[in-house]
Amino acid sequence: MFEVFEKRPPILIEAEKARFKPGFAIQVLIFIAVFIITNLAQSIFLTIYGAVWSTIKTIKGELAFDDDKALAEAIDKIQEHLLLPTLFTFGIITLLVIVYCRYIERRSMYSMGFVRENAFKDYIRGLFTGFVMFASAVLLAFVSGGLRYNGFVTGEQFALLIGFLVGFMIQGMAEEVLVRGYFMVSVANRSSVLFAVLSSSIVFAILHIFNSGISLTAMLNLVLFGVFTAVYMLKMNSIWGICAIHSMWNFAQGNIFGISVSGARPTVSVFSFELKPGAELINGGSFGLEGGLAVTVVLALSLVFIINAKGREVAEKSHKSGSYR
Numbered sequence: 135m136f137e138v139f140e141k142r143p144p145i146l147i148e149a150e151k152a153r154f155k156p157g158f159a160i161q162v163l164i165f166i167a168v169f170i171i172t173n174l175a176q177s178i179f180l181t182i183y184g185a186v187w188s189t190i191k192t193i194k195g196e197l198a199f200d201d202d203k204a205l206a207e208a209i210d211k212i213q214e215h216l217l218l219p220t221l222f223t224f225g226i227i228t229l230l231v232i233v234y235c236r237y238i239e240r241r242s243m244y245s246m247g248f249v250r251e252n253a254f255k256d257y258i259r260g261l262f263t264g265f266v267m268f269a270s271a272v273l274l275a276f277v278s279g280g281l282r283y284n285g286f287v288t289g290e291q292f293a294l295l296i297g298f299l300v301g302f303m304i305q306g307m308a309e310e311v312l313v314r315g316y317f318m319v320s321v322a323n324r325s326s327v328l329f330a331v332l333s334s335s336i337v338f339a340i341l342h343i344f345n346s347g348i349s350l351t352a353m354l355n356l357v358l359f360g361v362f363t364a365v366y367m368l369k370m371n372s373i374w375g376i377c378a379i380h381s382m383w384n385f386a387q388g389n390i391f392g393i394s395v396s397g398a399r400p401t402v403s404v405f406s407f408e409l410k411p412g413a414e415l416i417n418g419g420s421f422g423l424e425g426g427l428a429v430t431v432v433l434a435l436s437l438v439f440i441i442n443a444k445g446r447e448v449a450e451k452s453h454k455s456g457s458y459r
Contacts (some may be wrong), residue, residue, distance in 0.1 A: 138441065139328040142372040146322050149245035155323045156237055158333070164353075165317050165337065168234055171314075172227040179223050180370040188212050209367060217401055218294075221301030224308035231316050239320060246315035247373025248346060260378025267379070268423075270409065272393075275428035280416030284406035287392065291402045298389045298402065305341055305379030307415040311339045314364055315373050327368070334362030344397045347420030353398075355424050358433040359383075362440060387423060394422030 156164060191197040197211060198204040235241045275281045288295060318334035325333075339356035342348065363376040388395040392403035409417040418425025 136441065138445065139326070139331065139364055142322075142327060143368050143445070145247055145249070146244055146327070146368075149241055151240075151242070152245070152323060152355065154322070155320075157324055158321060161317070161320055161324075162337075163333070163366035168231065168316075169312070169341075172230045175203060175226045175230065176220070176223040178290060178381075179226065180220060181308060183219055184212055184216055187215060196339040216299055217398070218301050221298070221305045221385070224305040228311045230373055231312050235316055235320075241319075245319060246311065247367055247371075248315075249372040249374070252372070253374045256372050256374040257378045260375035260401055261382045263375070264379035264382030265386050265390075266433060267436055268383050268391070271423055271429045273390050274431060275406070275413075275417050275423060275426065278413075278416050278428065280410055280413040280426065280428060281423075282408040282410055283409055286404065287406045288404050291353050294402045295389055295404070298400075299385050299429075302385040302389075303381045306379075306384060307377040309338070309341075310363065310367075310373060310377045310380050312342075313360070313374040314367050314376060318364055318367075319382045331361060331364040331368075332366070342396055345421065346398070347418075347422070347425060349419070349421060349425050351415070351427065351430065352418065352421045352425035355429050355433060358430065359424075360436060362433055362437045363438065365440050369440060369443060370445050394418075396422065 166262070172199055188197055191211075192199070198207075213314070223294070232246070234241070235246055249256045261421035272281065276283065311335050317337060318330045321333055324332035335357045338360035339353050342356055346351075363379060366379065367373055367376045384395050387393050387401060390404045392400055392406045393409070394400070406413070409419065409422075416428050418429070425427050
């Protein structure tokens with residue numbers, strides 16, 4: 135049952151060829167540095183973009199800063215407009231993390247989980263898995279009285295919806311590359327697989343600690359999600375599936391079901407679900423469904439399933455041939 139924590143898949147074996155293998159304490163410090171640098175790069179881009187956009191809108195008379203009320207309204211409009219561009223800037227994180235792994239640790243793309251074989255198939259399967267998982271949580275919360283369905287609300291915003299889908303595909307990949315493809319695999323170079331999985335999952339949860347509406351249940355769910363995706367990656371010997379699961383989980387949550395994504399409200403969605411007051415234990419309250427027990431149940435069952443599932447058999451000759459580098 136727990137052989138996934140004992141038997142190293144080819145991507146971890148490949149990672150052992152890295153030239154730079156810092157211990158855990160140093161690795162954490164490096165991770166913090168990488169995180170700060172990537173977020174700084176994001177902030178610089180968004181600041182420039184936001185300044186240009188707000189200037190153009192001000193000239194056109196669509197934004198005003200005459201008084202406190204006008205200023206507050208203008209800030210809200212700017213923040214709302216930056217939601218989608220923010221998702222696209224996560225591509226900066228993916229790029230910089232790859233640069234670090236390739237040129238500092240001297241690890242191959244294969245060791246990060248970027249396996250060519252079955253990549254498309256794994257990604258499509260991941261999208262389906264992510265949707266089913268979150269839809270199950272919505273159904274459980276609805277049946278138990280934690281959600282109220284308010285109908286179909288997309289209207290004529292289909293293009294914006296597609297934009298958010300692409301944005302979450304970029305954002306989901308970035309977080310998985312940062313936490314699993316880089317940090318977890320690098321930690322596993324000097325520690326056990328179990329320690330690498332647990333430590334990376336805790337780090338993943340901590341990255342969300344300042345999100346609006348965070349709670350103990352939300353932190354637990356974030357850790358569970360991290361463990362699930364880590365085990366999934368190791369079982370499949372590929373990062374593509376968890377990138378897709380993460381992306382679809384967030385997209386379905388906010389832009390299909392209209393529920394807050396880690397505390398952030400969606401601007402467009404297919405359906406509208408309202409969190410019922412008094413049922414915060416189930417629906418997660420202001421943090422969104424991820425902060426409730428409905429998601430806890432789904433993640434716990436998903437984790438049990440993936441731990442017991444048969445892992446992918448990887449042809450040894452394909453791995454040694456270097457065809458996935």
